[in-house]
Amino acid sequence: MTTRERTEKVTPLEKFLVLAGDIDLLRNQIENLTTDQSIDELLEVIEVQELAERFGISITLMRKKLSNAGGRPFKLGKKWAIRKVGLLEVIQHLEKES
Secondary structure, three states: OOHHHHOOOOOOOHHHHHHHHHHHHHHHHHHHHHHHHHHHHHOEEEEEHHHHHOOOOOOOHHHHHHHOOOOEEEEEEOOOEEHHHHHHHHHHHHHOOO
16 A cells, blocks of 8 residues: 555654654665665666576577566666666566465
8 A cells, every 4th residue: 555545544643753753764774775785786787688697598588587576677878778676676586486
């Protein structure tokens, strides 16, 4: 349920409490993200070609699989790449499906 849905039919005080709780939750998530990984790790990229070769499939098929699983491959010069953090999101998505 979204924050908007949770605050739609409540009193102003209850709305404030819901919003404050959501802000605290986001702050904690951001703090955990920044303490767990440096900005360099978040921005590090992996070439899609390397992943495709490792799994024995074409670059195009690997790009499609990454995109379908929530990854965001992007063009980096003449090559396709995915951010390390995006690849981790793909892995988490695939684990949930299993």
